[in-house]
Amino acid sequence: MDNYGTYALTEDERELAGMVRAFADEVVAPRSYEADRTHTLPMDVVAQMGELGLFGLPFPEEYGGQGGDYFALCLAIEALGRVDQSIAITLEAGVSLGAMPVFRFGTEEQKRELLPDLLAGRALAGFGLTEPEAGSDAGATRTTARLEGGQWVINGSKQFITNSGTAITRFVTVTAVTGEREGRKEISTIVVPHGTPGFTVEPGYDKVGWRASDTHPLTFQDARVPEANLLGERGRGFANFLHILDEGRIAIAALSVGAAEGCLEAAVDYAQKRTVFGEALSGRQGIQFLLARMQQRVHVARLAWHHAARLRDAGKPFKTEAAIAKLTASDAAMDNARDATQVFGGNGFMNEYPVARHYRDSKILEIGEGTNEVQLLVIARALGVA
Numbered sequence: 001m002d003n004y005g006t007y008a009l010t011e012d013e014r015e016l017a018g019m020v021r022a023f024a025d026e027v028v029a030p031r032s033y034e035a036d037r038t039h040t041l042p043m044d045v046v047a048q049m050g051e052l053g054l055f056g057l058p059f060p061e062e063y064g065g066q067g068g069d070y071f072a073l074c075l076a077i078e079a080l081g082r083v084d085q086s087i088a089i090t091l092e093a094g095v096s097l098g099a100m101p102v103f104r105f106g107t108e109e110q111k112r113e114l115l116p117d118l119l120a121g122r123a124l125a126g127f128g129l130t131e132p133e134a135g136s137d138a139g140a141t142r143t144t145a146r147l148e149g150g151q152w153v154i155n156g157s158k159q160f161i162t163n164s165g166t167a168i169t170r171f172v173t174v175t176a177v178t179g180e181r182e183g184r185k186e187i188s189t190i191v192v193p194h195g196t197p198g199f200t201v202e203p204g205y206d207k208v209g210w211r212a213s214d215t216h217p218l219t220f221q222d223a224r225v226p227e228a229n230l231l232g233e234r235g236r237g238f239a240n241f242l243h244i245l246d247e248g249r250i251a252i253a254a255l256s257v258g259a260a261e262g263c264l265e266a267a268v269d270y271a272q273k274r275t276v277f278g279e280a281l282s283g284r285q286g287i288q289f290l291l292a293r294m295q296q297r298v299h300v301a302r303l304a305w306h307h308a309a310r311l312r313d314a315g316k317p318f319k320t321e322a323a324i325a326k327l328t329a330s331d332a333a334m335d336n337a338r339d340a341t342q343v344f345g346g347n348g349f350m351n352e353y354p355v356a357r358h359y360r361d362s363k364i365l366e367i368g369e370g371t372n373e374v375q376l377l378v379i380a381r382a383l384g385v386a
């Protein structure tokens, strides 16, 4: 056990974090610049993550998982986020948006059919919630699914969907309006396999950051899937995805802490090596205080995600703590990326330095899986003022 008190890591957890950190340094980092430059997800790296068991970390062994918990998954995501956010989000989305909805809400048959390949990293799945007219206001979903002759007929579009168009993407789970209940939209979630006629994965985006991560708009024009592809109870889609997003926020917080730490490490190293006015840059108190602030942010944000993940794994309420963790950690990543870039001076503006990539990558951490304004709304609701 280390000296984090309540937040101590077990031997197993420390070993896992060390193993993924070494993998990130030795296998992921050497590929990151080129993957970012060419907007290409290195699928052989994804395959190796599968072989290490990372996609199966928080799932039971009976479905091909590692029998670990969400905390373990977040440790792995943090270790990857330190060197490459695109790779870290591929794991985060692959697990919490791809496999977790099936594990949580799927029938036994759906779990047995869909989970083994996802948990082994042989397949990926996307989660399609966001639409051109429905992001933060996810209830504004316009995509529809109507039952016709034992099939769901899906029409509409989704945007910004992670892992939806890779060579190993097997399906996307989409939210769709399936009717009306008590004057309100009835929203359900439906599994749509790749290759379904009428389902098109549109060309990927030209993104500012997370450029090696796979993100696409999706369109559905009379796309038909069997009625049995409903995931979870009809009409529970809205509640189910809110739960999925709560968990995902802890994982995004862990990713953010990794990024914030990667920036800190790079800045400390650079400040010690760079000479200005005849002495090391790190000799200047202005720089020392900047680095100390960066360390403060990493520490506080890490405690925040540890706390939320421990609550979640203990089966206790964690919604507010997950929002606080995501808010704190994503701001820490963005602030540390900006400060690290400043320490690097002109070099910090050159893409060959990882801090420049972190600078571009970190902004989305304040937007994805619920913007930081949405996190503030969640916290305000818990206070009873919203």
Ligand SMILES: Cc1cc2nc3c(=O)[nH]c(=O)nc-3n(C[C@H](O)[C@H](O)[C@H](O)COP(=O)(O)OP(=O)(O)OC[C@H]3O[C@@H](n4cnc5c(N)ncnc54)[C@H](O)[C@@H]3O)c2cc1C
Pocket: 093, 097, 126, 127, 128, 129, 130, 134, 135, 136, 137, 159, 160, 161, 162, 163, 207, 210, 215, 364, 367, 368, 369, 370, 371, 372, 373, 374
């Ligand atoms: C790279 C990337 C990957 C993504 N991956 C996925 C994915 O896999 N699946 C998926 O479903 N989605 C995904 N998203 C979508 C992401 O979750 C949304 O972009 C995000 O939820 C914000 O929605 P929006 O873009 O529609 O912004 P909007 O909801 O239009 O918000 C615009 C601005 O208004 C603010 N705002 C909105 N409502 C309020 C309010 N009530 N009070 C105060 N401020 C408010 C927001 O905080 C934001 O600053 C991804 C996005 C990106 C960029």
